[in-house]
Amino acid sequence: MNRLLRGAFVIGRRDFSATVLSKTFLFFLLGPLFPLLFGAVFGGIGASVANSREKPAIAVVASAEDFAPLQSARARLAGAIDEDHVVRLVRFDPGPDSDAQRKHLLASRDPPVQAVLTGVPDHPRLTGPIAPDGTTAGQLRLLLADAKAIEPAEPSLVVAHADTSSASTSRDEALTGQAAQTALFFFTLLLSTMLLSQLVEEKSNKIIEVVAAAVPIESLFVGKLFAMLAASILGIVVWTSAGAAIVASLKAGGLASLPAPAVGWPIFLALTGLYFAMNYLLFGAVFLTIGAQAATVREVQTLSMPVTFGQVLIFGFAATAVSAPASKLALTAAIFPLSSPLTMVARAAQQPGLGQHAVALAWQVLWVAIILKVGSSLFRKTVLKSGPRTRWRFRRA
Amino acid sequence: MFRQAQHEPDAVEAIDLVKDFGATRAVNGVSLNVPAGSIYGLLGPNGAGKTTTLRMLLGIIDPSSGTRRVLGRERPLEAAQEIGYLPEERGLYPAMHAREAIAFMGALRGLPLREARRRADILLKDHDLGDWAKKPIRTLSKGMAQTVQLLGTIIHKPRLVVLDEPFSGLDAINQARLEELIRREARNGATIIFSTHVIAHAERLCERVAIIAKGRVAFDGRVDEARARLRPIVRLQTRERDGPWRSAIPAASRTEGNMFVFELPETGPEPLLKALIDGGAGIEALAIERPGLHDAFVAIAGESAAAEMAQEKPQ
Numbered sequence: 001m002n003r004l005l006r007g008a009f010v011i012g013r014r015d016f017s018a019t020v021l022s023k024t025f026l027f028f029l030l031g032p033l034f035p036l037l038f039g040a041v042f043g044g045i046g047a048s049v050a051n052s053r054e055k056p057a058i059a060v061v062a063s064a065e066d067f068a069p070l071q072s073a074r075a076r077l078a079g080a081i082d083e084d085h086v087v088r089l090v091r092f093d094p095g096p097d098s099d100a101q102r103k104h105l106l107a108s109r110d111p112p113v114q115a116v117l118t119g120v121p122d123h124p125r126l127t128g129p130i131a132p133d134g135t136t137a138g139q140l141r142l143l144l145a146d147a148k149a150i151e152p153a154e155p156s157l158v159v160a161h162a163d164t165s166s167a168s169t170s171r172d173e174a175l176t177g178q179a180a181q182t183a184l185f186f187f188t189l190l191l192s193t194m195l196l197s198q199l200v201e202e203k204s205n206k207i208i209e210v211v212a213a214a215v216p217i218e219s220l221f222v223g224k225l226f227a228m229l230a231a232s233i234l235g236i237v238v239w240t241s242a243g244a245a246i247v248a249s250l251k252a253g254g255l256a257s258l259p260a261p262a263v264g265w266p267i268f269l270a271l272t273g274l275y276f277a278m279n280y281l282l283f284g285a286v287f288l289t290i291g292a293q294a295a296t297v298r299e300v301q302t303l304s305m306p307v308t309f310g311q312v313l314i315f316g317f318a319a320t321a322v323s324a325p326a327s328k329l330a331l332t333a334a335i336f337p338l339s340s341p342l343t344m345v346a347r348a349a350q351q352p353g354l355g356q357h358a359v360a361l362a363w364q365v366l367w368v369a370i371i372l373k374v375g376s377s378l379f380r381k382t383v384l385k386s387g388p389r390t391r392w393r394f395r396r397a
Numbered sequence: 398m399f400r401q402a403q404h405e406p407d408a409v410e411a412i413d414l415v416k417d418f419g420a421t422r423a424v425n426g427v428s429l430n431v432p433a434g435s436i437y438g439l440l441g442p443n444g445a446g447k448t449t450t451l452r453m454l455l456g457i458i459d460p461s462s463g464t465r466r467v468l469g470r471e472r473p474l475e476a477a478q479e480i481g482y483l484p485e486e487r488g489l490y491p492a493m494h495a496r497e498a499i500a501f502m503g504a505l506r507g508l509p510l511r512e513a514r515r516r517a518d519i520l521l522k523d524h525d526l527g528d529w530a531k532k533p534i535r536t537l538s539k540g541m542a543q544t545v546q547l548l549g550t551i552i553h554k555p556r557l558v559v560l561d562e563p564f565s566g567l568d569a570i571n572q573a574r575l576e577e578l579i580r581r582e583a584r585n586g587a588t589i590i591f592s593t594h595v596i597a598h599a600e601r602l603c604e605r606v607a608i609i610a611k612g613r614v615a616f617d618g619r620v621d622e623a624r625a626r627l628r629p630i631v632r633l634q635t636r637e638r639d640g641p642w643r644s645a646i647p648a649a650s651r652t653e654g655n656m657f658v659f660e661l662p663e664t665g666p667e668p669l670l671k672a673l674i675d676g677g678a679g680i681e682a683l684a685i686e687r688p689g690l691h692d693a694f695v696a697i698a699g700e701s702a703a704a705e706m707a708q709e710k711p712q
Contacts, residue, residue, distance in 0.1 A: 003474075010504045018492065206488030210549075213455045213482040214505040216474060384458055385418055 011223025642676025
């Protein structure tokens with residue numbers, strides 16, 4: 001064990017230095033800026049296009065007196081739900097030829113008219129490409145009814161404030177869990193696929209013989225895995241520090257105003273760090289094993305896509321557990337090694353109690369060791385061509 | 398040069414090593430004994446099984462069957478800190494500085510990094526590469542890079558140094574330097590095993606050789622013993638082509654131009670000379686040559702293996 005760890009340390013130190021001290025690591029650190037930059041540029045363009053398009057309106061052909069109650073009813077509805085979700089009303093004085101006016105309004109582009117409402121308030125008639133049972137017609141019926149009421153008034157409702165309820169807590173915790181799960185998934189997705197190509201350097205430069213003669217192959221796997229984990233953590237520290245500063249500056253109350261997890265923030269953050277490490281190590285060990293079989297960079301590139309889809313699939317599996325943390329599916333996701341860290345980080349947000357996390361972390365460590373052992377044995381057999389031949393025997397019945 | 402004490406165990410023992418790659422048997426029952434402190438050559442053409450044998454001895458691969466004991470340990474990796482290995486296919490990280498590359502190999506073999514760097518500086522200076530210590534490997538010439546790797550092989554002062562085709566790709570000057578380095582390591586008490594398909598290197602350096610052909614050890618012993626398996630060769634040129642003296646020349650002799658070439662009869666040179674003189678052969682040229690390792694190799698491994706080696710690119 002001592003020999004294994006010493007060898008792993010030497011390999012890990014070399015890999016970490018080679019990664020972090022290279023010029024390309026700066027680009028790696030700046031990597032997350034590019035999607036943010038693209039998001040800002042294209043988001044700005046999208047918002048500009050959206051703003052330039054005026055919202056369609058219902059043209060109401062009525063006198064100012066007849067229109068006023070309807071407009072008041074609309075204002076009350078907009079106060080109860082979002083303004084953007086309430087139909088927009090624009091008044092037009094009645095003309096001498098109502099049919100001609102209706103046709104003219106339906107053809108209007110300033111403002112764009114969705115439909116024309118006439119006969120307000122006693123004989124309302126809506127003309128336009130509107131579904132009779134759609135939300136626009138439904139809203140107009142409500143507004144007309146409200147406008148016609150003699151004394152429109154909201155019924156009295158006294159609201160007494162309470163900080164939380166079971167529904168709000170459960171929802172908030174699930175939100176925190178999902179956010180942590182998504183963050184873990186993306187970080188692992190971005191970082192661990194790099195491990196696919198880790199052994200190609202040694203193989204293409206023939207260094208593998210020198211290493212294999214000096215230390216156990218397991219050292220090579222463990223060293224590479226932990227070196228990349230350390231480099232990734234360094235990246236994440238830089239990114240999250242920058243991200244936290246941005247969130248703190250943009251959101252009133254800073255990070256503390258985000259929904260609190262069930263185990264509390266300090267433990268939750270510690271568990272998130274541990275589960276990130278475990279998630280990285282588990283996927284990294286699998287990717288290292290797969291990548292070790294590749295002889296060239298081209299083969300690694302070919303392997304990248306199916307491996308990424310596999311990761312997305314696991315994320316989807318773990319994400320379903322958030323909505324029903326007590327279900328059998330959630331338990332399966334927590335037990336299955338590759339989905340276990342993602343499931344458990346969400347569980348930390350949703351359920352108090354630390355015992356389950358101790359068990360889960362021990363379980364995940366065990367699987368990292370198993371995968372590394374299998375990976376290095378496979379490497380010895382298939383790449384170094386070591387060990388006795390595997391013979392498959394089929395017995396006749 | 399060969400200083401093994403009577404009671405000192407062999408540095409390497411291999412018994413009946415077999416290695417199969419799929420349906421191909423690369424090594425077929427190799428048994429070796431490498432005395433501690435010796436320079437031991439593994440001779441054979443490419444594909445004979447030399448590299449596979451060395452990789453098994455080093456624990457890089459496991460044999461399909463057979464046992465090995467290296468520096469007293471049955472698991473060679475347990476002795477890794479006392480072994481230095483230069484593989485046939487040289488390998489270094491191209492972006493690494495020369496000094497760091499040597500120190501890295503030392504650290505792999507258990508040296509603390511600081512000590513490994515200190516020794517790397519000394520070794521580079523001793524080999525006229527001090528100015529290149531902080532240059533990336535990719536900027537070094539092939540010969541320099543090979544020297545760097547060789548220095549990384551011996552940085553931890555190993556008791557056993559295994560060199561797989563170490564002269565391959567080196568020019569004559571670097572070959573001579575490498576030969577000197579091998580002798581120096583042996584003088585310092587290390588056991589050296591090197592594989593080669595160039596017999597001249599083995600002949601100059603080794604006390605003991607194993608001749609491997611087609612995955613088998615055809616001979617394992619001292620160079621003198623290999624040579625002693627052959628009778629000295631007589632090359633004779635006479636003025637007369639026939640006469641009573643012809644009965645003194647063995648029937649198995651061959652002619653090379655005007656020369657008769659044959660093994661010296663067991664009776665020795667005197668009866669032969671007497672018969673030639675008395676028979677009036679008219680001796681124009683006569684040479685009695687002690688067989689070299691090449692001749693021994695031809696005899697031991699067979700003409701086909703020798704022809705194969707002769708076709709390989711000379712170093």
